[in-house]
Amino acid sequence: MERSVTAFRAGRRVAAGGMAEVAKALAGQDPALVIDDATGRVVDLDLSGGAAAIAARYAPTPRGPGRPKLGVVAREVTLLPRHWDWLNAQPGGASATLRRLVEAARRSPDARARVAQERTYHALQALAGDLPGYEEALRALFAGDTDRFAACVAAWPEDLRTYALALATGDGDD
Incomplete structure (x- = not known):
């Protein structure tokens, strides 16, 4: 299964989807910060070459x-x-x-909450570290207080706020 990523530029979501799709969308544009949706970590996409080179680079690899x-x-x-x-x-x-x-451990509510917290933390570190309420939002995130977290990110750019809330609540998790 292809990794799902989301690209942001100045707090706005500019592309989302599989790595190949996002890489093609970003080619030839100003740099963007690309986040792995599963881990919240920054992904460095190689956008060199044309569309064919990018497609080949990020094509799914055959399984062994x-x-x-x-x-x-x-x-x-x-x-x-x-x-x-x-x-x-x-x-x-x-x-x-x-x-x-x-699988039983992965599906436990505690494990799912911990994964969502870590994923959100990593993404916000890269995307929102200089925004107002960042530190309070992290405190609310790790306290498991979703209402307070939502209040802390309410003033952030809409795309960033929506993404942070989706990561924190586990929307889209398997």
Whole structure:
């Protein structure tokens, strides 16, 4: 699945969508700050070359061997022998059990809130650090006070405010 990004210039959203789509939209224009919607981190897009070069650079990469539809990636996991024994005794084996445990943890309300807070923090650090109410907005964000957060960002440019509220509330999360 292609990463979704949003580009801002002077507090206004100028492009949003997949990396290839946003890169093509930004080519030949003034610089913009591009944010990864999933992490809130700044993304540096290479806009050199023409539209064909940009499209080729950001085209989805083919998946490798294994379970391509799932995007399974093999990595090393180090556990104690008793942990391996328990995992191997579970239905489906160790890998299936670890996937189920990770998915359950990812879906917990605490984990989802923490991800939304971190994502919003990173995006606001890049986009809104010099705006009035920035620090109070962060305090409200990490306190989990969505009403106060919304009040703190109310005076910000509309596109930036809308984006910050969407990140903080998890709108669009899977």
